[in-house]
Amino acid sequence: MQLATVNRPQIPRDRLIRLPEVERVTGCKKSTIYLLMKRGEFPRCVQITPRMVAWPESAVLQFVQDRIAAAAAQQPGEGVAAA
Template identity: 55%
Template sequence: MAERHLRRPDVEYITGLSRSTIYALMDKGKFPRPVKLGARIVAWPESCIDAWLAQHTHSEN
C-alpha cells in the first residue's frame, strides 16, 4: 500500500501548529520537510508526521 501524503492544511490541523510555526521549525531542523510531488506540489509523508507527533507527545509527558 502506498504511503499517504498530507498537504499543509492537514498538517496544521493534525499538529495544531500554524503555517509560520511549521516553517520556522523546519528552518531550525525541528520539523520534517515536505517532499515534492509535482512541479508546484509538496506534501508530508504521513509516517513522518506520525513520528514527529509521537516524539513530541513523549517529550511533554
C-alpha cells in the same frame, strides 16, 4: 501444477498529506511548520510538482508522538505552568 511465488520486499505504506491536514494533525500553523523545518525540528516536505509539496504522514505522526513523549518525560513543575 505448482505456482511460483515471488518474495518481494514489503514496501511500507505511507501517504502524503498536504499543509491543511498537517496543520490539523500538529495544531501548528503554516509559519510555525516552516520555521521548525528550517531549524531541522520538523520533517521535510516532499516536492510533488513545481508548485505542490506534501509531507509523509508517518513522519508527521512521528513528530507528534515525539512531542507527546517529550512532554510526558518532563518532571513535575517544569514546562507548562499550572493555571
